[in-house]
Amino acid sequence: MKQLLSHIELVEALKTNPDAWLLLFKRGSEQSDCAFGNYAKAAEKVEGASFLWADVNEVKDIHPVYQITTVPSLMEFKGGIMVNVVKGCHQHEQFKSLFENKVFTASQASEEKPAKNVTVFTTPTCSWCTTLKRHLDANHIRYREVDVSKDQKAAEAMVRRSGQQGVPQTDINGQMIVGFDRERINRLLDIR
Numbered sequence: 001m002k003q004l005l006s007h008i009e010l011v012e013a014l015k016t017n018p019d020a021w022l023l024l025f026k027r028g029s030e031q032s033d034c035a036f037g038n039y040a041k042a043a044e045k046v047e048g049a050s051f052l053w054a055d056v057n058e059v060k061d062i063h064p065v066y067q068i069t070t071v072p073s074l075m076e077f078k079g080g081i082m083v084n085v086v087k088g089c090h091q092h093e094q095f096k097s098l099f100e101n102k103v104f105t106a107s108q109a110s111e112e113k114p115a116k117n118v119t120v121f122t123t124p125t126c127s128w129c130t131t132l133k134r135h136l137d138a139n140h141i142r143y144r145e146v147d148v149s150k151d152q153k154a155a156e157a158m159v160r161r162s163g164q165q166g167v168p169q170t171d172i173n174g175q176m177i178v179g180f181d182r183e184r185i186n187r188l189l190d191i192r
Helices: 007-016 030-044 092-108 127-138 152-162 182-188
Strands: 020-025 050-055 073-078 081-087 118-122 144-147 169-172 175-178
Touching: 007 020, 007 050, 020 030, 030 050, 030 092, 073 092, 118 127, 118 152, 127 182, 152 169, 152 175, 169 182, 175 182
Parallel strands: 020 050, 118 144
Antiparallel strands: 020 073, 073 081, 118 169, 169 175
8 A cells, every 4th residue: 555645646656557546534533544444454455456545634635636525535546547436434345345346347347337426325124225225236336335223423414415314315426316216316327
C-alpha cells in the first residue's frame, strides 16, 4: 500500500499502474479508521493490484477533482480513469471480494455498463429487500447493503432523505426509491 500526498502523486502512480484502488479517508473518524483497517487487511491478501491511500486531513486536492464529497470512499481506477466509488466501511472480506472481482471482470470491461453508486437499505426480515437484492445480483449490479435495524444513524439518514421509514429503500446516485419499484430501478440502472 502506498500513501499519496497530492493529486500529482496520484497521476504519477496511475501512469505506472493505471488499474488501481485508492481509499480516501479521514484519520480519526470512526468510519474512516474502520475502512482503512479493513482495506489494509484485504490489500495484504490480494496480489497483482495497486493499493493507494490518502488522508483528507493531509491531502486536499484529490477529492475535489473526482467530486468525492464524503469519506471513506474507495475509488477504483481502470486505465487511469475512475470507474467506480464504494462509500463507507466494509468488512475486509467485502473489500477482498471487490478486489478479486475486479481482476476477474477485467476482460469483460467492454461489455460492462458505467458503475452507479447504489445503496440498499434493508432489514433481515424484509422479504421485498431479498427480492430487490436478488434482482440487483441477477443483473450484476454492485451495491452496498445497510441494515437499518443495526445502524440507527443510517436509519435516521434514510428517513431524512426519503421521508419514509419502510424498507427496502434504494439510493441510486443520490435518487431515493422507496419499495421495490422495478421499472424505476431498471431505468436508473440501465437494466433491460
